[in-house]
Amino acid sequence: MMPETPSYPSTDQLDREIATMLAGDARLSFRKIAADLGVTEGTVRGRVRRLQNAGLLKLMPIIDIARINEPGDNGQHMMFITVKCASGKLDQVRDGLLGLPQVSALYDANAALRLVAVCILPSLADGAAVTDKVLALDGIREVETEFVLQSIKYNAAIGPIATVNDLRGLDAESR
Amino acid sequence: MSEELPARRQRAATLDETDHRIIAALTRDGRAQSTAIGEELGLSGNVVANRIRAMDAAGAMRVVALADFRIHGYRLLARIRLRISGRPASDVAHELAARDDVLSVHITSGRYPVSCLHAFRNARDMIEAARDVSAGIAGVEDVDVELINSVYRYNPTVGPLEPR
Numbered sequence: 001m002m003p004e005t006p007s008y009p010s011t012d013q014l015d016r017e018i019a020t021m022l023a024g025d026a027r028l029s030f031r032k033i034a035a036d037l038g039v040t041e042g043t044v045r046g047r048v049r050r051l052q053n054a055g056l057l058k059l060m061p062i063i064d065i066a067r068i069n070e071p072g073d074n075g076q077h078m079m080f081i082t083v084k085c086a087s088g089k090l091d092q093v094r095d096g097l098l099g100l101p102q103v104s105a106l107y108d109a110n111a112a113l114r115l116v117a118v119c120i121l122p123s124l125a126d127g128a129a130v131t132d133k134v135l136a137l138d139g140i141r142e143v144e145t146e147f148v149l150q151s152i153k154y155n156a157a158i159g160p161i162a163t164v165n166d167l168r169g170l171d172a173e174s175r
Numbered sequence: 176m177s178e179e180l181p182a183r184r185q186r187a188a189t190l191d192e193t194d195h196r197i198i199a200a201l202t203r204d205g206r207a208q209s210t211a212i213g214e215e216l217g218l219s220g221n222v223v224a225n226r227i228r229a230m231d232a233a234g235a236m237r238v239v240a241l242a243d244f245r246i247h248g249y250r251l252l253a254r255i256r257l258r259i260s261g262r263p264a265s266d267v268a269h270e271l272a273a274r275d276d277v278l279s280v281h282i283t284s285g286r287y288p289v290s291c292l293h294a295f296r297n298a299r300d301m302i303e304a305a306r307d308v309s310a311g312i313a314g315v316e317d318v319d320v321e322l323i324n325s326v327y328r329y330n331p332t333v334g335p336l337e338p339r
Binding site: 011015016019020022023024025026027051055056057058059060061062063064065076078080094098103104105106107108109110114116120144145146147148149150151152153154155156157158159160161162163164 | 190198201202204205206227231234235236237238239240241242243244245246247248252253254265268269271272277278279280281282283284285286287290291292321322323324325326327328329330331332333334335336
């Protein structure tokens with residue numbers, strides 16, 4: 001079976017410029033962006049809304065991963081969990097992983113037999129606890145965990161922002 | 176956390192409960208007005224605005240725009256992991272990080288010490304980049320390329336922030 005072709009609205013240079021201006025400060029005034037780019041404030045507002053509705057742009061707070069070290073604060077360690085699923089069990093394992101609040105990102109790879117979860121953890125012990133929960137899921141063939149020791153380059157602001165649900169929403173809208 | 180940090184910066188660097196409530200409000204709407212957040216939390220708009228500014232200035236929290244790789248003209252995304260020999264993993268990681276289409280590079284504890292997220296404009300770009308990595312970077316012993324099909328969650332509540 002062929003994979004579904006992902007659908008998304010086409011984007012242009014103005015979309016890229018607006019996204020780039022908002023990247024470092026999503027609260028920047030639309031008036032300032034409009035003046036800098038030589039368009040109207042309404043155009044900026046409309047473009048941002050369109051990208052947001054498509055799931056291609058999300059404006060949200062991020063807490064610094066290196067700075068947070070108080071007990072009770074959110075996460076400091078990043079761990080990747082790669083799960084090889086038994087044939088036909090991907091959906092079930094995926095739902096199990098989505099049930100874990102420590103999983104901040106989840107995607108599948110390689111012919112939909114592998115799932116990759118990015119976990120944000122307050123401590124190394126939490127890594128062990130999460131791994132145990134993953135190992136207990138039904139339909140798993142192999143689990144590999146990797147702790148991030150050092151991030152050489154990490155720009156959270158550009159990535160696989162639109163999820164399958166965002167893309168499904170688009171399909172529903174265009175029907 | 177070093178002790179010589181000024182008190183104001185230190186307070187912003189370690190987020191208190193009020194900060195977290197403001198962050199929760201911003202999670203619902205990153206562009207919510209300070210006065211609206213203040214009304215919701217029983218604080219003045221000024222207090223909210225000052226706290227957001229202090230957290231931002233300290234690099235502790237920032238409201239950012241997360242842009243899908245497709246906005247930037249990419250169509251495919253892969254995780255590429257490398258096994259290295261005879262060379263520090265960080266040297267290889269820095270070489271990869273210099274490429275614009277490499278979105279992130281991490282050094283990990285796993286059997287592939289270098290792990291990166293690589294974006295491509297098309298399938299040909301992907302094939303060429305994979306060949307560049309395996310043949311063009313010294314010390315690369317093995318390459319694991321995984322094309323990402325579907326993304327089920329992407330919610331980076333925590334990330335690296337550069338000081339302004």
